[in-house]
Amino acid sequence: xxxxxxxxxxxxxxxxxxxxxxxxxxxxxxxxxxxxxxxxxxxxxxxxxxxxxxxxxxxxxxxxxxxxxxxxxxxxxxxxxxxxxxxxxxxxxxxxxxxxxxxxxxxxxxxxxxxxxxxxxxxxxxxxxxxxxxxxxxxxxxxxxxxxxxxxxxxxxxxxxxxxxxxxxxxxxxxxxxxxxxxxxxxxxxxxxxxxxxxxxxxxxxxxxxxxxxxxxxxxxxxxxxxxxxxxxxxxxxxxxxxxxxxxxxxxxxxx
Ligand SMILES: C[S@@+](CC[C@H](N)C(=O)[O-])C[C@H]1O[C@@H](n2cnc3c(N)ncnc32)[C@H](O)[C@@H]1O
Numbered sequence: 001x002x003x004x005x006x007x008x009x010x011x012x013x014x015x016x017x018x019x020x021x022x023x024x025x026x027x028x029x030x031x032x033x034x035x036x037x038x039x040x041x042x043x044x045x046x047x048x049x050x051x052x053x054x055x056x057x058x059x060x061x062x063x064x065x066x067x068x069x070x071x072x073x074x075x076x077x078x079x080x081x082x083x084x085x086x087x088x089x090x091x092x093x094x095x096x097x098x099x100x101x102x103x104x105x106x107x108x109x110x111x112x113x114x115x116x117x118x119x120x121x122x123x124x125x126x127x128x129x130x131x132x133x134x135x136x137x138x139x140x141x142x143x144x145x146x147x148x149x150x151x152x153x154x155x156x157x158x159x160x161x162x163x164x165x166x167x168x169x170x171x172x173x174x175x176x177x178x179x180x181x182x183x184x185x186x187x188x189x190x191x192x193x194x195x196x197x198x199x200x201x202x203x204x205x206x207x208x209x210x211x212x213x214x215x216x217x218x219x220x221x222x223x224x225x226x227x228x229x230x231x232x233x234x235x236x237x238x239x240x241x242x243x244x245x246x247x248x249x250x251x252x253x254x255x256x
């Protein structure tokens with residue numbers, strides 16, 4: 001077991017916060033354990049994660065906040081709001097993190113528009129929580145990875161097995177498996193963590209491995225989720241939620 005694995009296993013085991021705070025407290029433990037100094041968050045929204053991290057991690061000297069805070073036509077996810085709402089979210093973010101204004105660098109724009117304001121190899125850590133579609137996660141990992149120093153890490157949210165995490169009118173979520181394929185391509189170790197989190201370790205001397213701390217990823221194939229009959233079932237469940245409950249009840253009684 002290498003040192004990152006020891007640290008992340010300990011952080012996961014020792015975090016016993018309620019579900020809405022679990023990922024935040026776990027990352028605070030991790031960032032304190034590795035004494036991260038320069039970090040970036042991709043996808044900041046209302047600044048909730050940023051404010052907790054800046055409060056909980058004294059070692060952080062520079063916190064890059066990357067978010068366009070504007071409506072994006074090709075971001076088909078529930079977090080895509082109107083320009084007005086995003087304007088309020090940016091004000092809220094500033095208000096919540098004013099106590100750490102000297103550490104905060106606001107980069108307003110899509111990852112592709114602003115990422116090169118960070119130098120290659122500058123970051124100890126980046127937290128990727130922007131556009132979780134296949135397009136979004138591929139752009140973010142490809143563009144953020146060079147910004148991480150050797151021996152640094154990328155963490156991220158929405159690493160879930162279910163591609164149809166949101167309703168089928170939204171684009172599917174592809175953080176899993178894309179982050180795993182990306183780790184394999186660049187020869188990095190990647191960990192699946194509870195709370196829909198992942199951690200990737202950038203280490204020139206290590207090779208790819210996928211370490212699953214959740215027990216959910218023995219089978220990583222996508223076929224079952226993309227098979228037309230499964231999608232039809234999903235559509236029917238969304239259209240007739242009551243009928244679907246009745247069918248599940250009947251099935252349970254019959255199979256008892
Ligand atoms: C799930 S929210 C982030 C939540 C936040 N990290 C937290 O934990 O409090 C997703 C954010 O990603 C941003 N986003 C969407 N597309 C983006 C892109 N191409 N580049 C950077 N951020 C993007 C959205 O504007 C939105 O604010």
